[in-house]
Every structure is written in C-alpha cells, then in structure tokens.
Amino acid sequence: MKKQLPIDQVLPELLAALSCSNNAVLLAEPGAGKTTRVPLALLQAPWLRGQRIVMLEPRRLAARAAAQYMARELGEAVGERVGYRVRMDTKVGPRTVIEVVTEGVLTRMLQEDQALDGVGVILFDEFHERHLHGDLGLALALQSQQLLREDLRLIVMSATLEAEPIAALLQQAPVIRCEGRLFPVKTNYVDGDKKTPLSTRMGRCIQDALNNHEGDVLAFLPGVREIRQTSRWLASAGLPANVQIRELYGSMPLQQQAETVAGCMDSRRKVVLATSIAESSITVDGVTVVIDSGLMRVSRFSPKSGMSGLETVPVSKASADQRRGRAGRLMPGTCYRLWREEEHRYLADQNAPEMLSADLSSLALELSIWGIAIPAELDWVTPPPMAAYEQASDLLQRLGAMKPSGQPTAEGRLIARLGVHPRLGAMLLSAKSIDELRIACELAALLSERDILPQERNVDIELRLDKLRRDGNRDPALQRIAAAAGQLERIVVGAWQNNKWQNSRRSAGVLLAAAYPDRIAQRRSDGRLLLAVGRGAVMPAEQLLSASSYVVACELDDAGAEGRVLLAAALSQEEIDTELAAYIHDSEELYWDEQASAVRASRKRMLGAIVLSEHPLNQPDRDQISDVLLHVVQQRGWDLLPMKGKAQSLLERMQLMARGGRTEWSRMTGEALLASADEWLKPHLYGLKSRADLQRLRMADLLSGLLTWEQRKMLDEQAPTHLIVPSGSRIPIDYSNPDQPVVAVRLQEMFGMTETPRLADGIIPLTIHLLSPAQRPVQVTSDLKSFWSEAYFEVKKDLKGRYPKHYWPDNPLTATATNRAKPRK
C-alpha cells in the first residue's frame, strides 16, 4: 500500500483540468510529492494515447533520483517504463513512457524535432528556479504547441511562484495548488549591527542556537570566504566538545560533500556552514535550526565587457522561505534570520531569473537554429534583455557561428550540438589536426566544469591539463571530465569525416585564443594585464605564467574595476605573430602632439586594444590629418585659430545676431560654428598639420563666406562695426561681450542723440560709456533719454568745473555735437 502524500488529493483535479485544457500550472510546496506522483498519475490519461511523458528537472542528480523512485514504485528497473536522459548518461528503452530529462537535453530534443513527435506532455519541474534553459525550453515548447502541436500538453510545476503571469502565458491555464508536508518552523529576526562582520554575527547566533535548541544547525552564508571566516570565528570562540563544524559548497569534491551531509557517526551534533547549494540541491539530514545570513552570491554578465563577475546580493523572500523550510523536515524547527523584520518586506518576492543576468550566447545560438530572427517572436516569461542579447549575437558572428542575417552557419549548428559554450565550440572547430582536437576537447571539458585544482593559486591551465592526463582514469570527478572530452572528440571527428586534418601542433594558448580572442592579454610593465577588449586585469604575481609576455585569460572575475584572472594559458610573441595574425590589424594612428603643436602619425600593430608594436609614419594620409586637426580645434575651441582683428570682430557680431530673434543666425554662435566646423572649416584644413599652419588661415574670409549677401547686409545694419555719432565720428563698437555691446564715446559727441541705438533686430540696446574730454569714463547708460533729462545735469556741473573751456550746453537735446572743445561757428 502506497504512502499517502498531499499531492494525491489534487491529482484528480489536475487530471480533470488537463482533460479540458492543454496547459496547467501546479503550485506545490516542498514535500508534497509532485515530482514522483504527477508523471505516474498521467500514465492513465486518455489523451496520452501511447505518447511519452517528458519531465524536465533542473539537476542531473534530481533527474536520476526521480526516475529511480518512479521505477521502484512501478516495481521495475530504470529504463523500462521510466527512464532518464542527462548529459553522457541515458537510460531509456523501447518501452519507456516517462523520460526524466535535464534542461539542455530538452532543448536538443526540441531542436531535433520541433514537433516533438511522440511526446504527449512536458512537465517543467521546479520551474521557480528559472534557469536560462528552463525558460528557453518553455518558450520553444509553447511555440511548438501553437504552430505544430495543438494537442501537446504543458504543465509548469513550481514550489513558490507567482502563478498568474505563467498561467497567462499558457493561454489562461488553470492553476492548481497543493499544500506541502513540512513541520512548522518558528521564525526569529535577529537585529545586529551591520558594521559587525557577518562571520561574528553568524558565529554568535550559532552559539546561541546550540545552547537553546536540540539537533543540527544549518547556516546559510553567501560564499566560501564567509564560510571560512565563520568557521575560524567559531574555532577561536570555542564550541561545546560534542559539536562538529562542517563546510558545504559546490567547489568541494563530491566525496567530501557526501561526508558533510551524512549524520555524525558518534553522538556529536553538527553545524553545517553552507552556501545556497543546501537550499535545494543538497539536503542535509538532522537539521532543526536554520540560520540565514540573508545573502547569496550571483553571477552577473556585463554586456559591455562580455565577461561575468560575482555579486553578493540579498536573497528573495522565496529563497529565505525555502532556506527556512530546511529546518522543518524532521520535526518542528526554528529559523533565525540575520535581518530585521521591517527589512524583510523590502526583499524581492522571487530570485531574479537567470535570463536577466546570464551570458546569452548559447541562448542566441539556439534561437537562431530554431529559426527566429528576434526573441520577440516567442512568448517569454521574462524576455532576454536586449543589450546582453546583442552582445551574444555579435560574439556568435565573430566566432563564425552566425551570419550577419541572424541565420546559423553550418559551424553554428554543429557548435550547438556539442553542448558547450559557443566560445569553446568554436575552439573545437578551429583544431586543424587530431592532436589539436584532443587538446581542445580536454580544454573545453575542463572549462565547462568547476576548476579541478581549486586550492591551487597558479592559474596556468597547463597544470590542469597535466592533472587530467595523469589522474583522468582514477579520480571520479576527473573521469567525468575525461569522458566529456572523449564525447566531444567523437562528435567533431564524426562531423568532419576525416577530410580536414593537417599536420599541426599548436599550443593550448593558441587554441584558447580561438575561443577568447577578446581576452588575449598583454603583460604591462607593472605586471598588470591589458585585455584585447580594452579592460585591465590582474594575475597573482608568483605565477609560472608571469614569464610569458602574453596570455589568454579564459576565466576572469569581472567584479571590480579590474578583472581577476582565474584561469589562463601562455602565449608567446612568436605565436601572436604567426598563429594569431588573423586577429592583428595595422592601424595608422594620428594624434595631436602637445609639445610640437602638430599632428603626428604612427603605425601600430594592434590586437584589439593591445599595441603590439609602434613605428612613426613619415607620410600619413592628409585626409586623416585634417580629421585630427578638426577634432583638436573642436575640442580646444577658437584659441588654435588666428582669431584676431577683423575675424574676431566678425565672429562676435555674428554671435550678437544669434542673440536676436531670427533663427537663421542661431547657427552662427561660436559654439554652433565649432560643431559644424567639418562643413566649413575642414575643406581648408587639407594639407595642414600644425598650429603654425593653422595660423595662416584667413579666418575673416572663411567666416564671411558663411553668410549670404543679404546676411552680410543685415549684419552691417544690425551689428555694425562702428556707430556714427552726432558729431560725425565713427566709433568702433566692442562686441566682446555678446550680451552687452559697448561704445565708448566722449559725451560732447553725443549731443542731440535722444534714442539709444538698438542692435540685432532692435532686441539688444547698445551700452554707451560716456567719456570726459580726457577720455575718462563718467557715465554708463543704455537709456540716453533719461540720461539727458536727469544725470546729465549732475555730470555737467562736475565737468564744467574741470573743463571750463569746453562746451556744456543747457539743452543737450538740441545742442550741436562736437568732437572739438566747442562746436565750430
């Protein structure tokens, strides 16, 4: 008799829903039993009609375990009615009806047969994890259902999820909910000073938990560094003798992980310090207390640099709840959260889907093979972000996997079948001989898995190759990598059918350059690296690689201002010159030499942003020189040009006209003219290359050439060079302040002028500096009328005393202006 599980109660509802709808969303909390009961329940569904059931699992371990459990329920071995397909391990037979597959496998199944002939239903288990290929699989399956397979059924299963957006995407699918089977867990929020190191706060909380509760403690920390720090804090703070500290994180050998998870052999209690790996991938037995730091580390892809880096971020509410649930598997438990209850509501509901932060190159390749031009042709729960998607398309084109049209090349189709990152796929296809292919396969397999020498500070990938060749058939982890390398080799050899091989033995570094041309790096004098993409990177000093002047940085942490190299291969100068010539381009670079005040030219051999060598160039291209000159002029402004006398005045008058109301003059400000200098100045820069050459330009002619005849006339009328005053003198107008043109004129020359002259369409009044007979300023005005009626009489009194021989009339409005002491009779 089968054990009752909570899911059993909703199975009739699910079956009923699927008899009238093609899609369904099943929300079931952990422990409800959905993974094993739902596929078995569907076996009897009338609509299945002998077709297969495919269930998607996010992990290989989970896929195998689910298949094994279901087979046992049926009293069969795996591979009879229930089987699984994961990478490099397939157990399905001719009678297999339920296939449990992992995400990449589903993508391949869909790509090989878009109609999924013979499949009646796809179940997306643990969909809330929102892996990139899970989202992709759902988007592809949905389109297949819409265009080719209206009878295909899709079921999205999830622990915690906002069901509505997915239900809407699945054509308003019914949502079925099911309770879980966990014990209650009491939640305590622990307020701590955020300035206290996390390891200290965590350590104290662990001590308290050990004192106040029975059972084992599971602590969630963001990463290995915090795990080590907390472990050290606890060791020095002292723990009861019956307590054992254990660490748990993904880069640990599997054997060690298993030991951590297992119960203690003696009666000791254990404290497990874990990353988010213990949230759903690994279950730790015996836990009654969970302590959650509230942090996790996530990878974030930068479309700008094409690299990923790690970020420490707050967990989501869903993640925090999932972590808390780990304390309620055995009996009622306790959870401590190292944040304040008020802070909790600011946490995101769900973790961000991988789509938003991942490298999308393999997604873009799959879409191209699926046959769509833009992602918007599919329905997505979360559409791919454009910046990352475009970066991915660019990369695929550079790797030769995609045509500019967006269609895949033959190589691209093969790369997708290899099941490695498109960069590594392109490297495999670049191998010219069987020897090279073997190395490339080993490299691809190594780089597709976690580092096999995580403790090793030397980042040289050759050390890993050596270890793989030495211990590849002993260590289980290495066996997997060696098997993956062998599988890759078989696919490529099969595809090329022996018609491509030459004699060639290029190094690992040269092969890796085909995968990471943008990460070829040059060592600079201070020991830092300059990557071909133009970013800097650092590599620990005592590396074997430090003898090499070039490297390929295959793995980088792009977190800080400078990337940190995690894995690299050496490249020699000779290899750069002979093997990587395809990436090198000559560039004639012209630049403004400040000291010589002239344009200089040099020829550089460049590999991306890396300068391989540089020589001065004797006869640079004149057109390019004038480009540089123009650019310098535009940057520096008018100072580089001979703006004196007439030219300067002309420019100032044109600026004044721009202050007026007419739009035709708005292009005539100094700023606007610099911006449009490529139109009017550049033709005159041809053949020039220095500041001295520029000084010979006839700027007045150039500027006045910009004006039509009418405009010149208007300029002379409305921004004249001189003002003719009542005395008959021509007084120059100073336009150096374009808001306030000024004339300076002796007061007596102005008698009779009642209205202040206005310029630029009458918008700007002229400012008049009235001078004494000795040319000393006595008054500034832009309102002559009120000057004559008021201030004049004060001024007159004063000046009459000092210049008695001069003419100081009582009525300045009718008096005769003079440029002498007194007007001629």
Add this chain to the structure above:
DNA sequence: CTCTCCCT
C-alpha cells in the same frame, strides 16, 4: 587572501 549555482 580564495568564485554562487546549474546544464546540452
């Protein structure tokens, strides 16, 4: 002073 998790 050290890199989260996962997959074709």
